[in-house]
Amino acid sequence: MVTGASSGIGEATARRLAADGWRCVLVARREDRLRALASELGGEAAVCDVGSRAVVDACAAAILARHPRIDLLVNNAGMPARPTYLEAELELVERVLAVNYFGGVWMTRALLPGLRAGAAGRQHAGRHAHVVNIASVAGTVAFARSGPYVAAKHAQVAFSRQLRVALSGSGISVHTVLPGFVETEGFPQAELRGRRATRWLVTTADHVAAAIVDAVAKERAEVTVPWFPYRFVSALAGVLPQAVAGMARAGMEPPAAGGRER
Numbered sequence: 001m002v003t004g005a006s007s008g009i010g011e012a013t014a015r016r017l018a019a020d021g022w023r024c025v026l027v028a029r030r031e032d033r034l035r036a037l038a039s040e041l042g043g044e045a046a047v048c049d050v051g052s053r054a055v056v057d058a059c060a061a062a063i064l065a066r067h068p069r070i071d072l073l074v075n076n077a078g079m080p081a082r083p084t085y086l087e088a089e090l091e092l093v094e095r096v097l098a099v100n101y102f103g104g105v106w107m108t109r110a111l112l113p114g115l116r117a118g119a120a121g122r123q124h125a126g127r128h129a130h131v132v133n134i135a136s137v138a139g140t141v142a143f144a145r146s147g148p149y150v151a152a153k154h155a156q157v158a159f160s161r162q163l164r165v166a167l168s169g170s171g172i173s174v175h176t177v178l179p180g181f182v183e184t185e186g187f188p189q190a191e192l193r194g195r196r197a198t199r200w201l202v203t204t205a206d207h208v209a210a211a212i213v214d215a216v217a218k219e220r221a222e223v224t225v226p227w228f229p230y231r232f233v234s235a236l237a238g239v240l241p242q243a244v245a246g247m248a249r250a251g252m253e254p255p256a257a258g259g260r261e262r
Contacts, residue, residue, distance in 0.1 A: 001025045001063065001070060003050055003107060004077030006033040008184035009134060012209035013074055014041060020213065025063055028077065050077045050103030051095060060110030069121050070114030074212065075104035076134040085147035093148045100152035104133055105159055119171030128173040130216050133160035134208075137180050137224065140234035164221060175215045176222040179208045180230040201229075 002017070004010035005026035014024050014037065024043035028034045031047045038045035044066075048059035064070075081088060081096040108115075108131055118129035138146070139153035157176060164174035181202045203226055211225040224231040 003027040010076040012205040051098040056106040069117040071118040081149040096148040101155040
């Protein structure tokens, strides 16, 4: 299952998984694009707003009724939010938290019986079921702008890391993927691409999708894409948070995993 699959990182991941022989259930809100992609890849479409717990529960129940065993869940659905906490409408703050953080929590909990069945079914081959949470480097650095987005991504990173511990020994592996600046339909990154000094900071959705598939194959717990300079900045933020916060105040928008709300 791949959420936020109608564009960007989600679509690229679905394409890679299908090419590798996975049968994918694609989840997103944009039904027309979702069904077209599912038809092209030989998968299934499930229209779902991950920002609603009731909708997620109903969607997951319908999927489990058809597929009692889930071998892989990619929690990728997300949305941007550019204002600071001083400017953002409180409804936007709630919506971003629901989509970017709670959506993954709700979907994982709802599909847990299927993931446990997937783990049991793969145990004989010494393999695991998998949950991949697509967070962002913004989940490790306190950027001054896009406050609600950054806070939701920090929560998502914490959830993913804690979930890995909670599921240790269960046969379900948890992976955290932290993309830097990604060029997608919703985030064309025109400003960064337009400057020679910064265009190298931007990567592609396909590059992130390749890292997701590699993390699953190699049982990698946490992956930053690309590794440099983002992993270095994340590590520095843990040691010298005030210094990195100062750099962020003077810098750019935080890296966004994906594009528009899906």
